[in-house]
Amino acid sequence: MILSTESRSSTRRIYQVILSGSLQLAILLEPTRDFEVLAERVEGIRTLARGVYLAKMESQLVRDIVLNRRHISFRKTKRIPRVKDSGPNESENRTYMVVAYSYDSPSAQQRQQTQRLIRRSPCVRLRPGVLLFPHLRSKESVRYYRSDTSHPLYDARTFVTKMKENGASVRRWTHLRLVEDYSEELVGRAIERMVSREMSSIEMRLARLRDAAAKPGVSVKKLKERYTVMARRFRILRINFMAVQSIWHHDTERELRRTYNILLRVKREIRAVIDSTESAQVVAQPTPHQDALSEK
Structure with missing residues (x-):
């Protein structure tokens, strides 16, 4: 039985009847207007x-x-296998949760907070407003989500709570298993897109930061502030993506390593700007002998 945690009791009874048969939870990965009509x-x-x-x-x-439409399908399952029992191509040994959210008219602040929450959650975006989370056993949830106590990750339940606090309407479906091999392939592609998009965003911001550092008279304080923001964002994403790699056995290290190397290069360039600025300030300061001459 697949139930939304926000379903009303009357709707829940309907789902119980139809889910006892061959019903699947289907998520379309393309525009849905014509499908809605059907x-x-x-x-x-x-x-x-x-x-x-x-x-x-x-x-x-x-x-x-x-x-006839590109989609990912799920069935209900009772099992929650251990992470170590699921290999790279063993989707039958993985259990998922699906979270769908929406806003009536989201503000810029709500959108920004939503992105922050997603970056703190080991999930993958299947389509706008629909996320896929792993469904883990309690002990494994603590192991993978709380391994870094300074930057704990959000599981699906915590994500839903925080999204509601942010003003979103949210629904969640649990104990799901992928149907057909192509669904697992589509999930893998979604993970690749997610990692690539987030790392590309950081790299573009770092490129602009390098350009700013090369300009004469640049504010060292602003350079350091902008770099700190990017370094913190990368650190949170690395914790998140390494959890995704451990749970879903999808390699994320290559792109993380590339972005990390860029981050180090930018750090060295900013350090050079700081050293140059400090040296210039020392040269510009008059010596005690020069002060004495100026007084005469």
């Missing part, structure tokens, strides 16, 4: 959130509609 007309498809559907796959019509 979902309203076809019995056997129920919209849960934007891009998230319950699909009764024993219906040939439903199968044709869903399978």
